[in-house]
Amino acid sequence: MLGFITVFTAFICVLLMLVVLIQNPKGGGIDSTFGGSSANQMFGAAKSTDFIEKLTWGLAAALFILCIISAILVGSAEAATLTPAG
16 A cells, blocks of 8 residues: 555656646746647636646645655554564
8 A cells, every 4th residue: 555655646746847847937827848839729828827726736735645644654554563562
């Protein structure tokens, strides 16, 4: 279970990095390097920016939750392997 959570966390990290790199640093929408002109024509500038922003927040929240879950799983695994003294 912990291995699956670790791989899923790494996948979310890569997706979050890509989504952050796609964003225009001036807040203008999708960067043209990644095909932004066609995306802006398809969705409109405001809708594509809103989608990328919501995707960024969603991935960040998922990463936060996965980190907490993995910390709990590691803590419970360590507690289970400790033998009581005496």
